[in-house]
Amino acid sequence: xxSVTQPDxxxxxxxxxxxxxxxNYSYGATPYLFWYVQSPGQGLQLLLKYFSGDTLVQxxxxxxxxxxxxxSSFNLRKPSVHWSDAAEYFCAVGLAGGxxxxxxxxxxxxxxxx
Amino acid sequence: xxGVSQSPRYKVAKRGQDVALRCDPISGHVxxxxxxxxxxxxxxxxxxxxxxxxxxxxxLPSDRFFAERPxxxxxxxxxxxxxxxxxxxxxxxxxxxxxxxxxxxGEGSWLTVV
Numbered sequence: 001x002x003s004v005t006q007p008d009x010x011x012x013x014x015x016x017x018x019x020x021x022x023x024n025y026s027y028g029a030t031p032y033l034f035w036y037v038q039s040p041g042q043g044l045q046l047l048l049k050y051f052s053g054d055t056l057v058q059x060x061x062x063x064x065x066x067x068x069x070x071x072s073s074f075n076l077r078k079p080s081v082h083w084s085d086a087a088e089y090f091c092a093v094g095l096a097g098g099x100x101x102x103x104x105x106x107x108x109x110x111x112x113x114x
Numbered sequence: 115x116x117g118v119s120q121s122p123r124y125k126v127a128k129r130g131q132d133v134a135l136r137c138d139p140i141s142g143h144v145x146x147x148x149x150x151x152x153x154x155x156x157x158x159x160x161x162x163x164x165x166x167x168x169x170x171x172x173x174l175p176s177d178r179f180f181a182e183r184p185x186x187x188x189x190x191x192x193x194x195x196x197x198x199x200x201x202x203x204x205x206x207x208x209x210x211x212x213x214x215x216x217x218x219x220g221e222g223s224w225l226t227v228v
Binding site: 004036041042043044045046049090092101102103104105106107 | 118147154155156157158159162170173205207216217218219220221222
């Protein structure tokens with residue numbers, strides 16, 4: 001069965017510093033990979049997705065992620081964090097082809113310090 | 115509509131009570147998903163509809179959970195004889211259909227069973 005691991009439950013980053021959130025997946029087939037962000041009391045907003053092609057994908061709000069098949073990873077990065085980025089971030093994997101239910105990680109809570 | 119709309123946003127139910135949660139997907143979206151998100155966890159898949167057909171209900175935790183989408187648009191998730199472990203956020207999502215399409219999430223219905 002597919003699984004997604006986000007090893008960091010909480011991460012604190014100073015405003016203006018760079019950010020990397022880790023995501024590892026286990027999937028038997030060609031995966032589709034996603035990062036979502038969830039602010040308190042809100043639904044999930046898609047930051048970016050990888051389906052195929054260039055392994056470095058750009059998303060909204062200045063985020064990017066790199067797919068590394070050899071490491072089964074899809075880490076999220078941002079060069080300079082803003083206070084408004086404080087939220088919970090979820091990595092998810094879906095199956096290529098057909099309809100795709102998503103399997104989510106448990107999330108990483110990002111705290112931004114002044 | 116502009117986004118996925120869910121109601122009620124917040125529901126407090128007494129144990130044993132039946133509840134119904136409504137989801138209005140984005141107009142024209144063929145695929146509709148329900149997810150359950152327990153506190154501190156990532157969303158977990160419950161069920162999937164393609165138009166009015168429920169193609170996958172493998173994630174429904176018990177026969178107390180029932181979902182329908184009779185006209186291929188609005189969907190209702192019903193929970194009978196609620197129990198405390200049913201307390202969670204119930205997220206509805208929709209997409210245009212194929213696995214390559216973005217899945218859009220609503221803000222969720224927060225259910226607390228007391």
